[in-house]
Amino acid sequence: MPCNVKAMPRTADPDVRRRLVERAARMLADREPVTLRSLVEGTGASTMAVYTHFGGMPGLWRAVRQEGFTRLHERLAAVPRTADPVHDVAALGVAYAANALDSPSLYRAMFDAVAELEDPAAADRGLAVLVAAASRAREEGRFSADADPAAVATRLWLAGHGLLSLVVQGVLPRDVVPEHSAETAVALLTAAGDDPAACRASVVRAWERAGTSRPRVRPRPGH
Amino acid sequence: MPCNVKAMPRTADPDVRRRLVERAARMLADREPVTLRSLVEGTGASTMAVYTHFGGMPGLWRAVRQEGFTRLHERLAAVPRTADPVHDVAALGVAYAANALDSPSLYRAMFDAVAELEDPAAADRGLAVLVAAASRAREEGRFSADADPAAVATRLWLAGHGLLSLVVQGVLPRDVVPEHSAETAVALLTAAGDDPAACRASVVRAWERAGTSRPRVRPRPGH
DNA sequence: GACATTACATGGCATTGCTATGCAATGCTT
DNA sequence: AAGCATTGCATAGCAATGCCATGTAATGTC
Numbered sequence: 311m312p313c314n315v316k317a318m319p320r321t322a323d324p325d326v327r328r329r330l331v332e333r334a335a336r337m338l339a340d341r342e343p344v345t346l347r348s349l350v351e352g353t354g355a356s357t358m359a360v361y362t363h364f365g366g367m368p369g370l371w372r373a374v375r376q377e378g379f380t381r382l383h384e385r386l387a388a389v390p391r392t393a394d395p396v397h398d399v400a401a402l403g404v405a406y407a408a409n410a411l412d413s414p415s416l417y418r419a420m421f422d423a424v425a426e427l428e429d430p431a432a433a434d435r436g437l438a439v440l441v442a443a444a445s446r447a448r449e450e451g452r453f454s455a456d457a458d459p460a461a462v463a464t465r466l467w468l469a470g471h472g473l474l475s476l477v478v479q480g481v482l483p484r485d486v487v488p489e490h491s492a493e494t495a496v497a498l499l500t501a502a503g504d505d506p507a508a509c510r511a512s513v514v515r516a517w518e519r520a521g522t523s524r525p526r527v528r529p530r531p532g533h
Numbered sequence: 534m535p536c537n538v539k540a541m542p543r544t545a546d547p548d549v550r551r552r553l554v555e556r557a558a559r560m561l562a563d564r565e566p567v568t569l570r571s572l573v574e575g576t577g578a579s580t581m582a583v584y585t586h587f588g589g590m591p592g593l594w595r596a597v598r599q600e601g602f603t604r605l606h607e608r609l610a611a612v613p614r615t616a617d618p619v620h621d622v623a624a625l626g627v628a629y630a631a632n633a634l635d636s637p638s639l640y641r642a643m644f645d646a647v648a649e650l651e652d653p654a655a656a657d658r659g660l661a662v663l664v665a666a667a668s669r670a671r672e673e674g675r676f677s678a679d680a681d682p683a684a685v686a687t688r689l690w691l692a693g694h695g696l697l698s699l700v701v702q703g704v705l706p707r708d709v710v711p712e713h714s715a716e717t718a719v720a721l722l723t724a725a726g727d728d729p730a731a732c733r734a735s736v737v738r739a740w741e742r743a744g745t746s747r748p749r750v751r752p753r754p755g756h
Numbered sequence: 757g758a759c760a761t762t763a764c765a766t767g768g769c770a771t772t773g774c775t776a777t778g779c780a781a782t783g784c785t786t
Numbered sequence: 787a788a789g790c791a792t793t794g795c796a797t798a799g800c801a802a803t804g805c806c807a808t809g810t811a812a813t814g815t816c
Contacts, residue, residue: 476694
């Protein structure tokens with residue numbers, strides 16, 4: 311058989327895949343139960359569409375988690391770079407928290423089985439943004455020379471995830487996020503070698519800016 | 534109706550409640566799917582037992598989470614008190630991690646819907662043990678006077694939970710737990726006012742002791 | 757000893773995810 | 787251009803799940 315290139319019949323997949331994923335994310339945000347039949351109900355598609363595109367509901371959830379990590383990465387990548395690298399590290403934390411609080415159900419779904427992703431590197435890409443900011447902080451002399459930016463970034467992420475996963479579940483109220491995030495960030499970044507006063511100033515500035523400018527409920531443009 | 538005291542007929546509930554909860558915890562530990570019928574299969578009981586005792590599967594899960602937090606509290610309360618309060622704080626972290634890693638599925642179940650518990654105070658009791666240790670550290674002069682033991686303890690818990698929830702899901706390997714836990718604890722406790730060198734010594738000692746003495750798989754005595 | 761109250765066994769129901777089957781639409785081949 | 791293979795998907799039905807209506811037996815109270 312000289313050719314195992316497959317033909318591509320039928321409408322060649324318009325974008326029903328993405329529509330289903332986005333509908334699932336929307337239903338998650340609206341706290342509606344995402345079930346196979348309720349998912350395809352409005353779309354005009356049949357339940358089989360889920361199987362041809364995702365192989366089943368676990369595959370759909372994988373795609374939803376993937377979408378969640380993609381949005382997270384976009385949001386982190388959009389954080390502007392300023393002259394203060396420690397501020398930028400904290401600003402990434404602000405963006406991370408905002409992303410989680412804007413769509414809590416999606417955040418829960420993301421980490422419900424985070425070990426299973428279509429592209430496992432997608433989660434790493436988000437962390438890489440934070441690692442890069444931490445590396446810059448060390449290069450610019452804010453950290454001690456023997457500080458490990460990857461380790462510092464990981465610990466910031468771990469602490470932030472612990473906080474947000476509990477807030478998202480309603481165990482802790484949303485308003486504790488800024489203080490706990492800022493204080494933990496100051497502790498970890500100071501431990502990495504930054505000057506305590508300068509570190510606090512940088513971190514507090516990032517969180518203050520967030521509190522004033524970010525709207526309570528953020529509009530969903532084209533999504 | 535002068536008397537609304539109810540009669541108590543039938544075998545008066547031997548301990549089928551506890552047996553079901555423990556069987557569910559055991560099935561979780563064995564990674565067997567815990568379903569209504571598979572749960573009651575070996576016990577000789579019928580599916581209705583779950584409804585008379587728990588009102589349904591959500592009620593069973595509530596009871597399982599409750600059991601998880603009870604075991605956690607027992608484990609934390611069993612941590613011996615030494616002359617070094619900062620060491621004791623870290624030792625509580627060691628116990629917390631050991632509890633989670635000994636039964637990862639139970640840990641996942643506990644925080645799967647941690648907002649719904651039979652006795653919501655049970656979770657707080659575990660944290661209270663940590664708060665008490667932190668308070669002692671401040672009383673004995675290891676923290677600065679304006680440090681808030683409850684806030685410090687909460688941040689330690691948040692960071693630990695973030696780390697363990699990801700380890701338990703297989704995102705991070707188990708062997709990163711000691712280092713991340715210890716470093717984060719040192720950062721947070723130093724930020725609370727402890728002397729950096731003394732703090733590191735106390736924390737490292739707690740984690741070293743854990744690594745040498747704790748067996749890989751811990752036997753389950755009477756539980 | 758009769759009765760009320762409760763624990764539980766039985767069987768069936770709605771919903772869930774899933775899949776076997778059939779049909780129609782598309783691109784490749786000749 | 788006609789035939790054909792390949793694929794997307796609609797239909798219908800299956801196994802399993804949680805749940806509940808009903809009936810029954812056991813217990814404490816009067």
